[in-house]
Amino acid sequence: MRKTIFKGMLLPYALLAPQLAITLVFFFWPAGQALWQSVQRQDPFGLRTEFAGLDNFVDVLTDADYLAAVARTLVFSLAVTALALGTALFFAVLADKQIRGARMYRTLLIWPYAVAPAVAAVLWLFLFHPSIGLIGRALNQAGIAWDYRLNDTQAMLLVIIASAWKQVSYNFIFFLAGLQSIPRAVLEAAAIDGARPAYRFWTVVFPLLSPTSFFLLVVNLVYAFFDTFGVIHALTHGGPGKATETLIYKVYVDGVQNLNLGASAAQSVILMAVVIALTMVQYRYVERRVHY
């Protein structure tokens, strides 16, 4: 593999500088502020500040609402990840075949990725709203009492589907690339030895896809934890009750709506720690199983 060698230090640092600046300004600075605010108690206007040590963290971790949100977020993230990965893999396997219009299918399957999360949520709202949505009205007329604004399970279901839908395109691209990098010779050898297509998939294709799958697992989990805020806010606002209030949405509710900045900052620090730990665990343990 060719490596690029730089003479001197100025040019490499100058080339890296924009990215480092962005990381500093958009990640380290807000993270630092969150850490700072999480050890303080402030009034909403920022006029009175008192140092509170770990009080905010204790309050948050002993709050029954917070623990319920943790359970809810786990369910939500696992469901979104499973749905997004499974659907994308299915489509990738189908689109990998030599059929007419394969390129058109692939393009159409990639398009949803360009839709902004909040816009995607509004699209699903226009489909599933009990009064103004096509499918929502159809469900109600067919006798199913569909109203996600009132029903916990329906709200969670809708939010999971809307979030997963957005992520399917991204996963699809990677799975397709992964499938296409599998050498034909290996599959043909397995076919000659009498392996049926399904058996071939699970014993040959799937293990060879593992670097891609592992990468996508991490990306999808982080997406489900953080990037689904737009979908939840536009569709259900965390309701009904607290049915779709995931951890990231709770950070928003406590910080922006209830103006309780200390608790909100503490929650976002905990969330950051969880995701960092998750990523570290995955890299250390799951990486071992990855077959290159």
Add this chain to the structure above:
Amino acid sequence: MMRRILLAAAIATLGLAAPTRAQQTVDIQFWHGLPQPLGGLLEGFAEEFNRSQARYRVVPSFRGSYPETMVAAVAAFRAGTAPHIVQMFEVGTGTMMAAGRAVRPLHELLAEQHVAIDWNDYLPAVRGYYSLPDGRMMSMPFNSSTAVMFWNKDHFRRAGLDPETPPKTWAEIEQAARRLKEAGLACPISTAWPTWIMVEQASALHDTPIATLANGFGGLNAELRISNPLLTRHLTNLVNWQREGLFRYGGRDAAGDALFPSGECSIVFASSGIRARVIREGRFAWGEGMLPYYDDVPGAPRNSIIGGASFWAMNKGPNATRTAEEWRGIAEFFRFLSQPEIAARWHTETGFLPVTRTAYERVRQTGYYQQNTGADVPIEQLLRGEMTENTRGIRLGGFAEIRNIIQEELERSFQGQQTAQQALANAQNRGNQVLRNFERQNR
């Protein structure tokens, strides 16, 4: 070389930033939370003020619903870019009163600018809501509403009910709802602002407190008392009616407003302020009446409490100051708004109350109430009987959050996950935590 370039750039930037206005108009940023058509009418008044003089220019801007406007203003203050005037809804009053130097108390501003407003002319409920215990005003009242009942006369006719006689008690409402449902109407009863109307107004009408210390007027150490027999009875009724299809939950805050003008629901409880919208959008005969009550509760019905909002003058930021000209401009705009013609026109063009007696008399003398039936229902309901400490209003810190908590617990009840009694008990516990946090933050 680099140093010289940087120096030149710095000087150029300083030159650009130097204030150049000597005789230019002073801009007054005015953030409000009224959607159309009310927002347009309010902005029209700002335009009139701008045209009436050349010194100050009020720049109105719609910042989302009342809760969103409140959050935006608080965040702007933290960032040092707070607007000059913000329209803060009535439940934000507790938070604003404890805001310290984030707000400029109205009495202080007016005294400094030598603007005199006759506060005795204002309705007692309105004056009392926005003043300190000793009577000094903290914010400028403008759009005060109260909750009323709108009923669809066409639906009533279809159900065989008398369209000109609205139900007066909750028992009559239930009967009417059953008849409406039998006639095939899908949504007999609904409401907007479920907490404001079904909890706060209902309590006031029956002379029941929702918190100690005169609903919080007496101090920051007030405690919620919503887990009481009256509210348990009323919310249990709502939950049961919802199960039977007589009542439909319309959603939080103003989400239920759309259900009446669209003709979907037959009886809707909403702010009197949506009268303008009903006139514009309603394609059916309708009426406006007073809120129903339980006639077996002694003393009921009492006066309802105000909703709506007031205007607060804000400082720019924790470390920023405003010029004397800006303060003068704000005071002049408030003087403009306190004129009887303005208050009268705001009342007749929308469904908000005439906030001064002079305005009320003027409108009455033009025969407006004869020509527009129901337009005087809000003020009649507000002035009914004698005010007690349970019907003066509510002043609790963090009340926007408490309302959301009550709405959440109600939503759980509507789904059948808990009884109304449990909902009220949970909401009271959670709400008290919010109050204690607020007390600690503002000690």
